[in-house]
Amino acid sequence: MSSFQTALAIVGAVVLIVVVAYNAWNNHRNAPRRARQVAQAAPGEGQEPVRRDPLLDAAAPALGAHDDTHPPPAWQDLQIDPVAAAAHEVAPQQRGALDALIDAIVPLAAEQLVSGDAALAALPTTRRVGSKPFAVEGLNEATQQWEAPQPGARYRQFQAGVQLANRLGALNNIEFSEFVAKAQAFADAINAAPEFPDMVHEVARARELDQFASAHDAQLSFALRARQAAWSPGYIQQSAAPLGFVVGSMPGRLVLPAADAGLPPLLTLAYDAQAAMSDEPERSALREVSLALDVPQVARGEQPFARLREVARQLGQTMDGVLCDPDGQMIPAMAMEPIASDLEQLYDQLDERELSAGSVLARRLFS
Structure with missing residues (x-):
């Protein structure tokens, strides 16, 4: 073989190696992100895991509704259908679960x-x-x-x-x-x-x-969409667990439990149920999860909207996602404060009606 043929062979081999390496890198970049394997500590060497609650700070969502037969008020921004309420406390010796209010x-x-x-x-x-x-x-x-x-x-x-x-x-x-x-x-x-x-x-x-x-029912929802690489169900669960989310009763559903057992969850995080039930869920490629808050079901004192904003911010950073409304439009930061202000007004209005968000009567009415 001449020196020229040898040089061509070397160049061809280098090009082939580069092409193979690029394809491998590209496939790895676009593959669904999977949950990391966590090393198990030997008995006596580990510590109990610390559950961290999300901080009450920054950014989040919009959307809501009561019923298709009841159009939302015209003033609502980003299709929000608000609600909240006031504590209706009665002495048990005077009244039972039935209440003339509802x-x-x-x-x-x-x-x-x-x-x-x-x-x-x-x-x-x-x-x-x-x-x-x-x-x-x-x-x-x-x-x-x-x-x-x-x-x-x-x-x-x-x-x-x-x-x-x-x-x-x-x-x-x-x-x-x-x-x-x-x-x-x-x-x-x-x-x-x-x-x-x-x-x-x-x-x-x-x-x-x-x-x-x-007129006072709010179910807020927004989407967190992947910027680049998709996510596997295991990766979503692993990313949400440090914020307090646990697996819910339905496939593809995670919940942030309330402080008191038996109460509705503060927030829910949902993704495709078929991916969650797949025989090989780690091969499923998910590009979107939804975060939701059922406002009447959660007490005002829990600061659920602030929790939702902080959860959205932290998950966006951890999972490299962007916050959108259910139609896929990015939610600007300036939209958050007006939503929070509107919700406070709704809390006040339902307080006046003795139907506080998170109260027994509110949970019954808005069910």
Whole structure:
């Protein structure tokens, strides 16, 4: 082989190596980011992991709605449909779960003491009237507290109630008639006399409450989109865990739990459920996750919007993502403060209505 042929062979080999190396680098750059393997410390050598809560500082989102049949107020920015509320605290010996603020209530006076077992046997098989929750409470003779009927207890006074409105709309005439039928059947079974309210009045109350709730309901949501490399489900979970997120009950859903057990989560982070259920989830390439806040479900004192902004900022830095609205438009920093200001006004308005965000009544109404 001549020196010229040798030189050509060397040049060809170098070009081939460069092409292979570039393709490998490009594939690596565009491959989904995966969760890092964390080395396990030997027994006795490690320390308990420290859970870090997100700081209350910088940037985040927009979007929301109550129901397609209730258009959001015209003043809302970035399609935000706001809401929040005020604490409605009552002494347990005076009132039970039913509340005249959001329920139609029928008093039931029994002619004799009724055992809790007999009351339970008389309850209807379903606890709903159409799309609304239905409940019966009794005034415990021993404790003088309203409660759901309990075995072994004794009652003389009862009350049946149906919720006037929820996110599916207002109580209508048909649902009220069904409520009357269920309450009457229970009253007949325990030999009690019901005092039914006027249907026209209660349905009108339901419509007014539904209009108020529709105008003050906020479910904020925004998207975090990958700038370059996509993410795997494991990488998303690993990035969100230091901020306090844990795996939720549904595939592709992470939640930031409330401080008190049993309360709705402060925030939710969601991604494609099919990727989460894949046989090889680490091969799934995700380019977007959503962060959401259901405003009426979370107490104002938790500062949920500030938490949301800080979570969005930290995840954007960690995952190299950009914050967008659900339509894919980048959210400017200057849009955050007006949103926060609007939410504070909504909190005040619902406080005045005794429906504080995070209160039991607000969680029932906005469900």
